[in-house]
């Protein structure tokens with residue numbers, strides 16, 4: 001859309017929207033979930049989860065910025081989040097944030113393993129909240145995939161050895177994530193327990209830093225997912241083998257984090273809902289796990305896929321992961337987020353209105369255009385003024401050039 005037309009239609013107003021008479025998007029609140037939805041759902045209907053209300057169903061998917069020193073947030077993180085809060089998203093989930101220094105993917109990843117990290121994050125969350133978006137954070141441990149150079153380093157994705165500021169990666173099982181990579185170390189039981197505590201401590205710090213939604217990263221082959229999938233977990237103790245043993249780390253982490261955060265704080269988990277390979281983690285496993293974490297007070301499953309196997313035949317295309325969000329939502333009776341190549345407003349709206357997910361998460365499309373939510377509003381509800389920050393709105397209304 002041409003920029004002027006965008007501004008004019010964003011402000012011109014009148015209401016015609018895409019509100020549907022169908023009630024397909026309504027969510028029946030699961031027993032112990034904190035979500036309440038009233039009325040019919042569409043991309044711009046608010047969503048109440050425990051004590052938090054999202055102004056719409058559009059979330060920024062967590063995306064590593066690889067731009068921290070010693071885990072600290074800085075001006076880049078402020079600008080990145082500020083732009084997308086002003087752009088109209090309902091929820092911003094900050095990138096995979098290391099719960100320990102070794103839980104980072106690269107030495108440049110964001111971290112929250114010490115109290116000193118809190119003030120700089122607080123600046124980000126204060127601004128995001130002031131502009132109507134809800135600040136969320138993804139708490140993460142990189143596991144076997146840790147200690148790599150950031151993608152825009154000349155040694156892109158290569159191992160960073162300890163003598164160059166890296167570390168020896170750890171996992172449920174000591175297996176190389178890819179050939180030629182470092183040989184990781186298997187976590188001891190004591191270290192697993194310490195990692196659970198580190199998640200809980202990081203969650204407490206997140207609350208102190210002003211985050212209102214906590215997401216646990218159990219996807220993409222990182223530590224949490226590595227415990228779940230038989231492709232990466234060959235343990236023979238209580239944390240490996242059967243499904244019940246492989247979900248133990250997940251359940252212990254969820255319990256510890258839920259106990260560490262206020263009752264009215266929403267808790268999300270990101271799963272790789274399938275490994276896309278035989279003998280891997282499946283949609284059925286994800287549904288079983290979703291039912292278990294729902295009982296422990298998780299409110300929403302953010303449904304990504306893949307990451308455990310480099311050779312998985314992933315049918316990448318628009319909506320390719322949405323069926324997983326729809327399946328988990330239907331079968332586990334828990335709210336879900338859909339992510340992956342959601343780029344068009346009508347596409348995103350249909351996912352919500354059809355009841356396939358409760359929120360959509362946009363990654364690269366929000367990098368391309370922080371104002372995508374406003375653009376979507378203009379496209380879907382051209383006769384209603386889009387909510388725009390007052391600093392811009394007055395100028396767009398009152399200036400004629």
Ligand SMILES: Cc1cc2nc3c(=O)[nH]c(=O)nc-3n(C[C@H](O)[C@H](O)[C@H](O)COP(=O)(O)O)c2cc1C
Pocket residue numbers: 061062063064065095096138217219220270304339340341342361362363364365
């Ligand atoms: C630059 C970049 C960084 C990412 N970092 C993370 C991350 O920190 N945590 C995560 O769970 N997914 C991460 N992802 C995956 C996205 O959250 C998202 O699931 C994926 O990009 C698919 O959505 P999209 O098609 O809208 O981009 C990242 C993706 C990109 C492009």
